[in-house]
Amino acid sequence: MAKEVVRRTETDTMRAADADRHKIAEQLKSALDEGRLSLAEYDDRVRDAYAARTYGDLVGLVDDLPRPGTSAAEVAAQRAAEDRRLARKLPMALMVLWTVWGSLAAVNLLAWFLVLVTVDSEIYPWPIWLLVPGAALGATTVGVQRIRSRRRR
Template sequence: MSISPEMRASDRDRDRVAEALREHLAEGRLTVDEFNERLERVYQSRTYGELAKITADLPEIDLHRPPAPAPSKEVARKRRPAEVALKASWAAWATASSINWVIWLIVSITTGTWIYPWPLWVMGPWGAALLVGTIFGRQFGHGRNG
């Protein structure tokens, strides 16, 4: 069945056009003001013809499929969870290590004596395990596009 301009559009159709407008905004084809104005018109539209007029001056948009993400975005999405987990692991290590060193420093200062640097036992093995995971995880394709 062919789609005529007088045919009523669904909420899903309006959402697809809105997504396409977001892509055009991201690509620099629209200013924020133009985007907001057009977005308002999208959600007021009732027919395919009205939706088509909103995007008539932009490159072709398939109203039934949102624009495909660029390959670089797909690679970034695939890589992102592993990188986020790795960064979170290192951040937790750094935070715990810092807290232990502050405690060690406070105890050393308040007792007036030099205390064995026990935080090394906290940060050493944990840091070594993280370092091995970081190096070998990358070598075997974890945490990067592989």
């Protein structure tokens, strides 16, 4: 079983103020009013909120709750939008390869253009050969995205 890694930030260890505790208690009251928490859960969380010492303690009490007034349809729409965004995002290896290819293409085009304007004779357009690895990279990207979209279904 994989362990979940919890990263503590500097903010999580900072001391919370009474106003912060009260704000979390209000958010818990809204969740109770909307039926997201039972009365027993609400009592436990409010007690823990007023006993909390750090922001990390406070955030842990409400991180499983949506913003007050958010409906289930809005939560589902947000989740679907996040899933679509993640599906469009390229894997890091492809992002690196596209960056390298783009940089090489830009340098070659600039060099070819500088040679073209400084030499009186016609110059062979060697940067056109960069279309071959660009096409291969494009085909790989399309293939990877299709595989990823099939896995998500």
